[in-house]
Amino acid sequence: MRILLTGVTGQLGHTLHPILSQHHEVIAPTRAELDLSDTAAIATFVTNCQPDLIINPAAYTTVDKAETEPDLAQAINGIAPGEFAAQAKKRGIGLIHFSTDYVYDGSLRDEQDVLTSYTEDAPTNPLNVYGKTKLAGEQAIIASGCQYLIFRTSWVYSTFGKNFLLTMLRLANERDELRVVNDQWGAPTSANAIADISASIVQQLCASENPAQWWQLHQGLYHLTTTGRTSWCGFTQEIMRQASAGGKLKKAAPSVTGIPAVDYPTPAQRPVNSSLNTDLLASTFGVQIPAWETALAVCLSKMK
Numbered sequence: 001m002r003i004l005l006t007g008v009t010g011q012l013g014h015t016l017h018p019i020l021s022q023h024h025e026v027i028a029p030t031r032a033e034l035d036l037s038d039t040a041a042i043a044t045f046v047t048n049c050q051p052d053l054i055i056n057p058a059a060y061t062t063v064d065k066a067e068t069e070p071d072l073a074q075a076i077n078g079i080a081p082g083e084f085a086a087q088a089k090k091r092g093i094g095l096i097h098f099s100t101d102y103v104y105d106g107s108l109r110d111e112q113d114v115l116t117s118y119t120e121d122a123p124t125n126p127l128n129v130y131g132k133t134k135l136a137g138e139q140a141i142i143a144s145g146c147q148y149l150i151f152r153t154s155w156v157y158s159t160f161g162k163n164f165l166l167t168m169l170r171l172a173n174e175r176d177e178l179r180v181v182n183d184q185w186g187a188p189t190s191a192n193a194i195a196d197i198s199a200s201i202v203q204q205l206c207a208s209e210n211p212a213q214w215w216q217l218h219q220g221l222y223h224l225t226t227t228g229r230t231s232w233c234g235f236t237q238e239i240m241r242q243a244s245a246g247g248k249l250k251k252a253a254p255s256v257t258g259i260p261a262v263d264y265p266t267p268a269q270r271p272v273n274s275s276l277n278t279d280l281l282a283s284t285f286g287v288q289i290p291a292w293e294t295a296l297a298v299c300l301s302k303m304k
């Protein structure tokens with residue numbers, strides 16, 4: 001297939017590119033080659049590219065900065081996905097798009113008032129501009145009538161780019177104590193895990209003898225994170241444990257102290273619990289979804 005892949009300089013796009021390139025022709029424009037805040041440019045690029053499939057991991061992901069740049073965040077996260085969807089609909093091709101756990105407000109509890117994981121049919125209620133714009137993007141895709149897969153993911157990290165894992169590893173070599181929020185819950189998810197699962201689903205599409213029927217059967221919105229749940233503090237403790245055991249730190253691991261989110265104020269409000277239930281993805285596509293600790297170990301093993 002000829003695949004148009006956005007966001008190739010980002011964590012997920014960068015990870016997806018070599019995996020997809022093993023089996024497909026991948027056209028992967030940088031922001032300089034295709035600026036997603038320019039809707040007309042999207043239409044022109046797709047027309048010239050003539051893809052068989054569009055994969056859109058590009059996004060405005062600076063959650064706090066989005067509070068003061070809502071129009072730019074909306075252009076990239078809310079409007080551009082709708083334009084890709086319109087192009088996909090016009091050409092009868094599919095669109096794979098990525099969204100976020102921040103479409104939820106994080107207040108979900110079960111009957112015993114215990115934290116539980118969101119299923120895809122749970123009501124959305126984003127607390128911040130980033131979440132609102134990502135939800136707008138989902139809605140534009142669904143409203144377009146194109147063939148689509150939307151994968152909501154969470155707490156993305158990789159060996160590359162700006163992310164929580166790399167920040168904590170850097171701080172571990174500078175400090176003796178790390179103070180990290182322990183009352184926000186989610187599933188840290190490696191770009192590698194998302195890319196492997198997404199690419200295997202692309203292979204299922206390719207192997208299908210009747211792509212239109214495949215889309216009819218599989219189209220929809222799915223949660224794609226690792227399994228399990230932890231806090232930022234729990235994630236940090238596991239990073240330190242694994243990195244220390246694997247000789248990835250330059251000194252003894254720092255102590256990790258939990259603090260409440262109110263002691264670490266940020267411009268954008270974040271959900272308390274944004275863990276996502278991935279059962280629908282696993283049962284629909286028959287994919288193996290790693291536990292968050294396992295995905296972390298795989299990611300650390302790829303680092304020097």
Ligand SMILES: NC(=O)c1ccc[n+]([C@@H]2O[C@H](COP(=O)([O-])OP(=O)(O)OC[C@H]3O[C@@H](n4cnc5c(N)ncnc54)[C@H](OP(=O)(O)O)[C@@H]3O)[C@@H](O)[C@H]2O)c1
Nearest residue numbers: 007009010011012031035036058059061098100153155156
């Ligand atoms: N990161 C997370 O923790 C997280 C959590 C939940 C969901 N997600 C979702 O997962 C997906 C992948 O995220 P990620 O972590 O890979 O993001 P990322 O590392 O921040 O990468 C974002 C990509 O989008 C590109 N981009 C931004 N603005 C653009 C524009 N105007 N025109 C063209 N390209 C533009 C960036 O290009 P430049 O390099 O030029 O900036 C970069 O390649 C996104 O849909 C995101 O919303 C991420």
